[in-house]
Every structure is written in structure tokens, then in C-alpha cells.
Amino acid sequence: MKSLAFTVAAGCLSAGLALAETPVLTVYAPDYFVSEWGPGPRIEELFEARCDCDLQFKPGDLLPRILLEGDRTEADVVIGLNTDVTKKARESGLFAEHGVDLSPLTLPIDWTDEVFLPFNYGHTAFVYDSTRVDAPPASFDALLEAPDDLRLVIQDPRTSISGLALVLWVQSVYGDEAQAAWEKLAPKIVTVTKGWSESYGLFTDGEADMVLSYTTSPAYHIIAEEDETKKAAIFPEGHYFMVELAARLATSDQPELSGAFMEFILSEDFQGMIATGNWSIPAALDRDKWPDGFQKLDLPENVLFYSEDEAAALRGEAIEAWRRALSQ
Amino acid sequence: MAPRALAIAAALALAVLTLGPVGVVLARAGGFGAFGPGDWQALRFTLWQAFLSATFSVVLAVPVAKALARRRFAGRGVLVTLLGAPFILPVIVAVMGLIAVFGQAGLVNRLLGALGGPNLDIYGLHGVVLAHVFFNLPLAVRMLFSAWAAVPAEHFRLSASLGLSPRAQWRVIDAPLILRVLPGAFTVIFVICLTSFAVALTLGGGPRATTVELAIYQAMRFDFDLGRAAALAVMQLVLALAAGLVALRVAGQAGFGAGRDRILPRWDGQGGLARGWDGMWIVAAALFLLVPLAAVVLRGLPGLLLITPDTLRAAGHSLMVALGSTALCMAWALPLATRRGEFLALPAIAISPLVLGTGLFLILRNFVNPFDMALPVTGLVNALMALPFALRILRPEAEAVTRDYGRLRASLRMTSLAWLRLVWLPRLRRPMGFAAGLTAALAMGDLGVIALFADPDRATLPLQVYRLMGSYQMEAAAGAALLLLCTSLGLFWLFDRGGRLGAEA
Numbered sequence: 138m139k140s141l142a143f144t145v146a147a148g149c150l151s152a153g154l155a156l157a158e159t160p161v162l163t164v165y166a167p168d169y170f171v172s173e174w175g176p177g178p179r180i181e182e183l184f185e186a187r188c189d190c191d192l193q194f195k196p197g198d199l200l201p202r203i204l205l206e207g208d209r210t211e212a213d214v215v216i217g218l219n220t221d222v223t224k225k226a227r228e229s230g231l232f233a234e235h236g237v238d239l240s241p242l243t244l245p246i247d248w249t250d251e252v253f254l255p256f257n258y259g260h261t262a263f264v265y266d267s268t269r270v271d272a273p274p275a276s277f278d279a280l281l282e283a284p285d286d287l288r289l290v291i292q293d294p295r296t297s298i299s300g301l302a303l304v305l306w307v308q309s310v311y312g313d314e315a316q317a318a319w320e321k322l323a324p325k326i327v328t329v330t331k332g333w334s335e336s337y338g339l340f341t342d343g344e345a346d347m348v349l350s351y352t353t354s355p356a357y358h359i360i361a362e363e364d365e366t367k368k369a370a371i372f373p374e375g376h377y378f379m380v381e382l383a384a385r386l387a388t389s390d391q392p393e394l395s396g397a398f399m400e401f402i403l404s405e406d407f408q409g410m411i412a413t414g415n416w417s418i419p420a421a422l423d424r425d426k427w428p429d430g431f432q433k434l435d436l437p438e439n440v441l442f443y444s445e446d447e448a449a450a451l452r453g454e455a456i457e458a459w460r461r462a463l464s465q
Numbered sequence: 466m467a468p469r470a471l472a473i474a475a476a477l478a479l480a481v482l483t484l485g486p487v488g489v490v491l492a493r494a495g496g497f498g499a500f501g502p503g504d505w506q507a508l509r510f511t512l513w514q515a516f517l518s519a520t521f522s523v524v525l526a527v528p529v530a531k532a533l534a535r536r537r538f539a540g541r542g543v544l545v546t547l548l549g550a551p552f553i554l555p556v557i558v559a560v561m562g563l564i565a566v567f568g569q570a571g572l573v574n575r576l577l578g579a580l581g582g583p584n585l586d587i588y589g590l591h592g593v594v595l596a597h598v599f600f601n602l603p604l605a606v607r608m609l610f611s612a613w614a615a616v617p618a619e620h621f622r623l624s625a626s627l628g629l630s631p632r633a634q635w636r637v638i639d640a641p642l643i644l645r646v647l648p649g650a651f652t653v654i655f656v657i658c659l660t661s662f663a664v665a666l667t668l669g670g671g672p673r674a675t676t677v678e679l680a681i682y683q684a685m686r687f688d689f690d691l692g693r694a695a696a697l698a699v700m701q702l703v704l705a706l707a708a709g710l711v712a713l714r715v716a717g718q719a720g721f722g723a724g725r726d727r728i729l730p731r732w733d734g735q736g737g738l739a740r741g742w743d744g745m746w747i748v749a750a751a752l753f754l755l756v757p758l759a760a761v762v763l764r765g766l767p768g769l770l771l772i773t774p775d776t777l778r779a780a781g782h783s784l785m786v787a788l789g790s791t792a793l794c795m796a797w798a799l800p801l802a803t804r805r806g807e808f809l810a811l812p813a814i815a816i817s818p819l820v821l822g823t824g825l826f827l828i829l830r831n832f833v834n835p836f837d838m839a840l841p842v843t844g845l846v847n848a849l850m851a852l853p854f855a856l857r858i859l860r861p862e863a864e865a866v867t868r869d870y871g872r873l874r875a876s877l878r879m880t881s882l883a884w885l886r887l888v889w890l891p892r893l894r895r896p897m898g899f900a901a902g903l904t905a906a907l908a909m910g911d912l913g914v915i916a917l918f919a920d921p922d923r924a925t926l927p928l929q930v931y932r933l934m935g936s937y938q939m940e941a942a943a944g945a946a947l948l949l950l951c952t953s954l955g956l957f958w959l960f961d962r963g964g965r966l967g968a969e970a
Contacts (some may be wrong), residue, residue, distance in 0.1 A: 158716030168928070173775050195836055201686055205493075205827060211834070225689060288569060293666060295683040296893065326568060328588045329671045331663050331679075334934035338561065341939050342764075343570040357937045460503060463671040 160190045162394045165203065167217040176414030180216075184404050190394055193349045200226055203386075207231070213389040214398050216256070216380045219298045221452075223253050224445040226384070233308030233387040235399045236318040241421040242403075253382040256402045260376035260437055261273035261302045262369035263289065270346050276375045277310050280319040288327045290336045290345040294456050297332045297460040299379070301456075303349050303392045305448060306377035315455060318361035319462030326463065350437055353377060357416045359429035368435065381417065385393055468881065473799040476809055477617060478708050479801070482849055483812045486824020487702070491695040493827055498684070498692025501682050502661050507675040508700070514590060514665065514676075515658035518597030525598065525645060526605035526650070529750045533744035534607070544747075545610070548754050549818035552603045553906030554761075556663050557934075558946040562757035563587070563596055563668070564746065565764065568796055569802050572756065573580010588670030596664045601654040610894060612646045615862065631739070645861070653857050656705045656814045671699035681817045698820040705815030709808050710730045746803075746839045761943075761950055768944020779929035780952060783909050786844045786925060787956055790908035791901050793848040798855040798900065802863035807856040814853045821846060835938075840923055848906035854907070855900040861890075902957040909953040926952070 144450050162184075164183040171177040171194045181192045195212070200222045208231065218226065226232055235254040242248055248255055254383040263274050263280065270287075273279040280287075292300030303317075327345050330336045340348035347370070383402055385395045401407055408419040412428050424432065443451060529660075533545060565589040566572045574585050580806060587595065616638060625635050662678040673851070679695055684694040743801070801810060825842060829835050835842075870888050874881075892895075910927055924932065926949045933942035 169932050172932035172936055173773065174933065174936035174938050174941075198686065201689060201823075202826075204689055205823065206830065208832075221687075280961075293672075293679075293682045295678065295687060296666075301687075323671075326671060327666060328669070331666050333562075334931060335557065335663075335667055337937070338934060338939055338942075339564065339568075341566075342561070342564070344564055354937075361937070417686075457505070460672045464506075464673045 148262055160391055161393055162188070162190055162192045162391055162398060163211050163213050163217040163345075164192060164194050164309060164398070165199055165212045166194050167194050167199065169444050170194065170198045170217060170415075173424070175267050175450040176411060179410050179414050180407065183410065184398060184401055186399055187406075188394060189400070190391075192398075194417065203231060204229060208388045210372045210386060210388060212386050213391045213395040214383060215383055216381075216383040216402075217251065218384060220380060220382070220445060221298060221301055221448065223250070223382065224449050227252060227445075231387055232380040233385045233389075234395050235383075235385060236396055237399045237403055243419070243421055243423060244380070246442050248380075254399055255380045255401055255420040256407070257411045257415055257420050258378065258380040259417045260378055261306050261351040262350060262352040262354075262371070262376055263341070263347040264350040264354045264367060264369050265347045266279075266340075267366045267368050269343075273347075273370045275367070275370075275372075277372045279304075280370070280372070281318055283325065285324040287325050287347065287351070288345045289322070289325045289347050290327050290339045291329055292333055292336050292460060293331060297330075299333050299349060299351070300329070302377045302379050304455040304459045305443055305451065306441060308451055308458070309377065309443065310374045316458040316462050319459050320465070323465070329463070351379065351417070351418050352434060356412070356428075356430045356434055359433060360428060362411060365433075371437050373439065376437040378440050378442040380420070381415070405432070468800065472511065472803070472806065475797055475800045476806065479813070479849075479852070480795070481496065482845075483816050483821075485715070485828065486509060486821045487695060487698055489824040489827045490691055490698075490820055494691035495625060495697040496692055497699070499583040499691050500692075500696065501680070501684075503672075504677075504680050504945065506696065507677050507680050510674060511659060511661075511676045512704070514593050514597070514661070514674075515655045517532070517590075517594045518601065518658045519655040521598045522601040522605045522654050523647050523651045523871070525602055525750075526609055527647075528742075528746045529934055531601070531639065536649045536740075536743050544751065544956075545607075546961060547758070548750065549603045549607055549957060549961075550905075550954050551599050551754055551949070553903065553910055553957055554600075554758075555910035555930070555946070555949060555953075557927075557930065558761055558910075558950060559600065559757070559944075560596065560664060560667050561946075562761040563599060563868055565760035566757045567592070572760070577614065589669060590669070590674065592668035592670065593661070593665050593674055595957055596668050597654075597658050597661065599754065599757065600664075600711045601657060601751070605650045605654060605855075606750070607899065608650045608693050609643070611644050611858070612642050614863070614895075615865070616642065626729050631860055633893070648712045648715040649857055649861075652811070653814070653853065655708050656811060656853075659701055659704055659815055660817060665919060676816055678819075679852060681819055685823065694820055694823075696819075698817045701815050702812050704845060705811055706808075709811040713804065716729050726822055753783075758950070762947060764943045765947025765950070766944075768940045768942065769947060771938070771941035771944050772948060773941075774932075774940075776926070776929050776948065777923075779924045779926045779945075779949055782825075782923050783926040783949075784841060784952065784956075786840055786847065787905045787908040789844040790840075790847040790851065791905040791960070793844065794851050794904045795897065795901055797824075797848060797852055799863075800937055801856060804860070804864075807860045810853045811847050812854050813878060818846070818850075821849075823861035828850045840925075842910065843911075843925065848904070850911070851904035851907045854903055858896045858900040858903070859893065862893055866892045895964045898961050902960030907954060907959040910949060948957055 166177060169175045177194050181194065184192050199215055199218055202214065204210060210231070232252050234251045239248060239256055242255065244255060244258060268286045272285050291303055294300040294304040307318055308315050330339070333350065336348050337350060339345050349396060352369045355369055358367040383399065389395050403421045409424040409426065410415065410430050411419050419427065419429065485876045563569060564587070567585065577583065577585060598906055620638055622637065629637065660678045661676055662682065665676045666679060675701065681694050681697045684690040684697065826835055829838060874884050874888065926945065930942050930945045930949065933945060
């Protein structure tokens with residue numbers, strides 16, 4: 138009896154030691170990442186299969202939390218950042234270079250950033266239901282001139298990434314005329330929501346004809362629901378580029394693991410999964426390897442993008458043009 | 466002097482938890498930041514919509530509560546419970562329900578369209594006020610209704626035997642009662658509406674409807690400007706305290722004294738006109754409050770099939786948080802059920818959850834890993850946020866008990882324990898049941914501070930709803946929202962019913 142107890146105790150002890158020796162990679166990710174419908178579980182499975190480590194997601198706020206924690210953050214890697222925060226993040230000095238060869242990237246723009254590594258992308262677009270909208274606007278100008286009974290929902294640029302991308306989109310298409318463009322758009326805007334989810338919910342409930350979303354949104358409906366009626370209106374003026382990024386923390390106590398994770402992000406395993414995992418276009422995968430539903434997408438030829446410095450300089454003005462026009 | 470020590474401890478904990486986090490955020494930011502463009506406009510809009518929302522809520526509550534208090538009909542108990550539901554609904558769920566009824570493609574517009582009427586547009590200031598009345602009318606109705614139910618039946622009998630005209634009875638019973646309850650109800654609702662954010666944005670139709678809380682969100686999450694966030698949060702607190710001071714001055718008339726607690730039939734308002742009037746108000750309130758709820762249920766039914774173990778686990782976590790919050794809030798509220806205590810607690814509603822969460826995060830991370838504290842912190846914050854509501858419900862009744870039975874206690878030389886056991890707790894059972902139900906339901910539906918304290922394995926149900934929506938799972942999200950509605954309402958019903966057991970009102 139005694140020996141059994143001893144064996145059990147020894148067994149527990151060694152299991153505990155083995156557990157303690159498995160290195161842990163702590164990854165901060167946006168909240169939707171970790172649900173069973175998000176890409177988190179698949180990323181964890183694929184990476185743990187190759188790293189002999191324990192990947193732990195910590196969902197929630199990304200940069201606000203890291204800035205609050207400063208150099209005491211326990212994050213090794215952060216995934217899911219957007220270009221609107223890269224400047225602030227870079228200036229904090231908390232992030233290290235990713236050290237990954239960027240030549241496999243298949244983005245529609247040049248990307249040479251040594252700190253922030255893209256893993257998937259899309260473009261802002263107005264998504265509509267082709268059973269409800271017969272003649273979708275064929276250009277941004279046509280959208281501005283559309284009759285006022287075309288109902289749009291958009292997101293607030295002060296609280297949402299996609300909302301901010303929209304005001305930068307308008308800014309890059311219309312420049313000094315941005316406020317006038319917003320004034321034409323204003324009567325068509327049913328409402329402005331805090332985030333993307335609320336807008337998309339209003340759209341699927343039939344409350345609006347078109348919703349500010351992404352060029353990749355129809356892929357979800359094609360693949361998951363076999364529904365080809367949801368489409369993105371493609372404008373020749375161009376669409377604003379939206380990319381999601383990962384970065385390593387300089388303070389990480391697992392520099393090798395976080396480096397391996399960065400390499401993993403551009404690997405075919407990760408890239409092949411991310412399209413249907415996060416409903417966005419893989420950052421380093423040729424179009425013929427995308428899932429069928431993605432190959433069917435209408436994508437813009439002209440892609441608009443401001444560097445982080447340009448965006449930082451324009452942002453206040455672009456939001457003010459939006460606010461003034463819509464407050465009248 | 467033990468009760469006094471307890472009250473001081475409770476008050477200290479309250480002050481530390483409301484002011485501490487703001488102070489920490491301020492210290493971290495190194496001082497107040499300047500207000501941005503549009504912040505003053507946001508302040509004006511915030512005050513105006515809160516004033517309108519609170520006014521409409523309390524004014525409409527008077528005829529509804531009066532009608533419910535003096536009519537007896539089948540299903541009255543269930544109706545009273547259901548009418549409370551909007552207040553405890555998670556914001557996003559309630560907004561979807563309102564839009565299903567009043568939106569562009571909603572029920573009202575389809576009816577109007579079929580009749581050839583004009584198209585109604587819900588988006589704008591009126592939409593914000595409509596939504597706030599939807600949320601808060603139930604609260605005002607319940608406060609008034611409880612006060613009417615607490616009037617000793619002897620008063621109505623006396624008024625009937627004296628042959629008082631409806632006008633005279635209004636002057637002697639109803640008007641003083643309304644004056645006693647309404648200022649407090651107005652203040653609480655005004656302060657709730659001060660911190661409105663998602664409702665104001667979604668239904669406000671755009672940046673015209675910017676509130677202070679939205680400016681805080683922007684400063685905190687988007688601009689990382691802690692100084693400006695702290696300045697805005699302090700402004701919100703000052704407004705809430707000012708409103709509280711005004712209410713304290715206006716309110717505070719004496720109650721109606723003690724009675725023998727018998728249920729007596731009411732003799733007033735038996736005429737056809739009065740019956741029709743009461744009936745109209747009950748039907749109108751029921752339609753306004755219940756049709757959007759029905760829309761939430763209908764939207765959610767197909768999604769119930771998509772509920773996964775993840776969602777059920779989240780529901781379990783929310784249930785734990787709710788019960789913990791309720792126990793904590795009740796223990797906290799009883800020693801504070803005084804005028805001063807209620808005033809002290811008012812900032813708890815007006816403090817920005819974002820600033821509170823950030824402050825707690827900055828404090829806690831010196832001692833523990835914040836990720837491990839997700840559920841306890843959520844429970845604590847929910848108890849704190851529900852405290853002002855619990856006190857608003859408990860305080861008038863608690864004071865009335867002390868006033869009405871204090872002489873009895875003195876003449877019988879009751880020990881503190883006997884007083885608590887035989888008089889205080891039994892007399893407070895009904896408001897305590899109501900307050901506990903409210904706390905539990907609010908804690909169930911609150912998203913609160915979770916964003917900074919998220920724990921991957923311990924999501925709460927409202928968070929799960931957002932996660933599902935963020936991954937295009939709109940139908941599953943509607944199902945989870947329905948589950949949330951049912952559990953919130955179930956908890957509320959259990960506690961509220963428990964408090965009313967054996968008493969017919």
C-alpha cells in the first residue's frame with residue numbers, strides 16, 4: 138500500500154516537473170480569435186505540433202493592455218494588430234524585430250516593415266445583398282450620387298478599426314473634398330455603430346442595404362453558408378488596404394519560441410488555414426492556393442494605403458471632416 | 466457599536482473602489498489631459514439626452530405603476546416580472562430587439578407601410594431617448610409600484626370610509642408618495658443615462674449623438690490618452706454627484722407609518738372611466754416593453770440549436786459571477802442603507818467602466834496576474850455597479866422600518882439580533898428580494914471590465930455573444946442572447962419571487 142502511494146506521488150511529481158519544463162508561449166490576441174469559430178484553436182494546434190511547447194492565448198485588448206503593462210508584460214507575441222496602432226507601438230520601444238524573410242509575401246502593396254509581420258489582409262468595401270440591391274453603385278462617385286433611399290450602416294472611426302479605415306479611404310479618394318463627399322453620403326447613412334459586429338448584425342437583419350465591411354466578407358457566406366448573394370461593390374477609385382499584423386515583444390523570456398512563431402506565421406500550414414480561419418486573404422499564399430470561395434471574390438485592382446506616418450498626420454483631419462459633415 | 470463599524474467599513478470599501486481606480490489612472494497619466502474637439506458638444510448632448518430620458522421614464526411610470534398597484538387580474542404577477550426585463554437586458558440584445566420593432570424594416574414600419582402611412586425613422590435623439598425609456602421605465606415603475614404596495618392597507622380603507630374623492634385621495638396618499646419616490650428614481654435614471662454609450666451611438670444615428678463615455682472610450686482605447694480619459698471620467702462623476710445632491714434636497718419626506726400588513730381590497734378607482742384609463746396604461750406599457758422582447762425571443766429560437774458546450778460553459782461562468790455579485794452586493798448594501806450611504810454609492814453608476822477597469826488593472830497587477838482574476842474582478846465590479854440600485858430600493862424601506870418600529874424596539878428592549886431577525890429582515894424581505902434579483906440579472910448581462918481581464922477559458926455569456934458576432938455567427942449569437950435573456954430573467958424571478966413569497970402584493 139505504501140509503495141503504491143509512493144509510486145503515485147512520484148508519478149505526480151514527475152508529471153508536474155514535465156509540465157513545468159514545457160515552455161509556454163504567451164500570445165495576446167483579439168477577443169474573437171479564441172472562440173471556437175475564430176482562428177485561435179487551429180493556430181494553437183498547428184504550432185504546438187511543431188514546437189513542443191504550450192501556446193497560451195490571452196484574449197482582450199492588445200496595445201492598450203501592453204502599454205499599461207510596459208516592460209513587465211508577460212506577452213511573448215501579440216497577434217491581430219492593425220496599421221492604425223503600429224506607430225504608437227513602435228514608439229513604445231516594447232517590440233523587437235521579427236527577423237523573418239519577407240520575400241514570400243503576396244500582398245498587393247510593398248511591405249518592408251521589420252517589426253510588424255502581416256498574416257492576412259483584406260480591403261474596406263461596402264457589402265450588399267444582391268437580392269435586395271438591383272443596381273449596386275459601380276464607383277465611389279456613383280455611391281455618393283445614389284438616391285438617398287439607399288441605406289448604409291458604417292462604423293465609428295473613433296471606436297473601430299474599420300470605421301477609421303473608411304475615413305482614410307474617403308480621404309485618399311477625395312482629399313480636400315472629403316467633407317463634401319461625406320455631406321453627400323450623410324443622408325444615406327442610417328446609423329453609425331461602435332464596432333463591426335453591430336453593423337453587420339443590422340445588415341443581416343435587413344435594416345440596411347449596404348454595410349461597411351471587407352472585400353472578403355462574401356467568402357464567409359459562399360463557403361460557410363453556400364450563399365452567393367452577398368457581394369462587395371468594387372470601385373475603380375480603389376479600396377483601402379486593411380492588414381492584420383503580428384509582432385514579438387522585446388521583453389519576451391522565450392525569444393527562440395517567439396522567433397519560431399514568427400516563422401510559422403508565413404509557413405504554408407498557417408497561411409493555408411488562415412483564409413477560412415479568420416475570413417481574410419492569406420498574406421503569403423498565391424491566389425491559386427486560396428480556398429475556392431476566396432478565388433471567386435471580386436477584388437479591387439487599385440489598392441489605397443497610407444503609411445503609418447501619413448495616416449497619423451491625416452487622421453485627425455479625416456475624422457473631423459466626417460464628424461462635421463455628419464453632425465449637420 | 467458593531468453596526469456602525471460595519472457601515473464605516475462598507476463606506477470605506479466603496480470610496481476606495483470608486484475613487485481609487487480614477488486616482489491610479491490619473492497618477493499613471495501624470496495629470497489631467499485637455500479636452501478634445503467635440504468633447505463639449507458631447508457633454509451637452511449627454512446631459513440633454515439623460516435629462517429627457519429620465520423625465521419621460523419617471524413621468525410615464527406614474528400612471529403605469531398606479532394602474533398596476535390598484536388592479537387585480539390574472540397573470541398580474543407574471544406581467545410585473547416581465548415588465549422588469551428590459552432593464553436587465555444586455556444592451557446589444559435590447560438594441561436588436563428595439564430595431565426589430567422600430568427600425569427601418571421593423572414591425573411598426575411594416576404596419577405603417579401596409580396602411581400607407583409614412584416611414585418612421587428611429588435613428589436620432591428621439592431613438593436614444595426611446596431606448597433609454599425602454600430600459601429604465603421598468604425601473605421607475607417598479608420603484609413606484611413597490612412604494613404603493615408598501616402603503617398600509619388601512620390608509621385605503623380609511624380613505625374609502627371617509628368617502629374621499631379621487632382628487633382628495635390623490636392629494637393625501639398618491640402625491641406625497643410620488644414626491645417621495647420620484648426624485649430618487651429620476652436621479653438614478655439620469656445618472657445611468659450619463660454613461661450611455663453603445664445605445665446612444667447605435668440609435669443616435671451618428672456623431673451628433675456622441676456621449677462623454679464614447680469620448681472616454683476613444684481616449685482610452687484609440688488615442689491611449691489616459692489623462693484625457695481621467696479628466697472626462699471625473700467630469701462624469703461630478704455631474705452624477707451634483708444630480709445626487711439635488712435629489713437629496715428635494716426628496717426625503719416621511720413615509721406612511723405602520724399598518725397591520727393585511728391585504729385588503731381597494732375601494733378606489735372602481736368606476737368605468739378609471740378602469741379604462743388603468744387598462745389603457747397597462748396595455749400600452751406591456752406592448753412597448755414586451756414586443757421588443759418577443760422579437761429577441763423569435764430571433765434567438767433558431768440559434769438555440771447552435772448552442773455549443775462553449776456557450777453553455779460561458780453561461781455557467783456568468784451564473785457564478787451573478788450569484789457571487791449578489792451575495793456581495795447584499796452584504797454591502799445592508800449596512801449602507803441610509804441617506805448618506807446612498808449618496809456615497811451614487812458615483813458607482815457614473816464611474817466609467819473603462820476607467821474603473823483600467824485602474825483596477827493597474828492596481829491588481831502589482832499583486833496578482835490579472836488574467837487569473839477575470840471572474841472575481843467581474844463579480845466585484847458588478848456588485849459595485851449594482852450597489853446604487855440596491856440602495857435606492859432598500860434605503861426608503863429600511864429607514865421606514867427603523868422609524869415605524871423603533872419605538873417598539875425601545876419599549877421591548879430588543880437585542881440587536883432579535884431586532885434583525887424578528888423585525889428588520891422580515892420587513893425588508895420584499896425589497897431585498899427585488900434588489901437581489903436586480904443585482905443578479907445585471908451581473909449576468911454585464912460586459913463590464915472584462916476586456917482588460919479576459920481569460921480565454923472563462924468567458925462570460927455576454928462576451929460569448931460578442932465573440933460569436935465577431936466571427937460572423939449571427940444566428941448562434943442570437944441563440945446565445947436568448948439564453949442570456951432567459952437566465953437573467955430566471956434569476957431575477959427567483960429572487961424577486963422569494964422576497965414576495967407569502968405576501969400577495
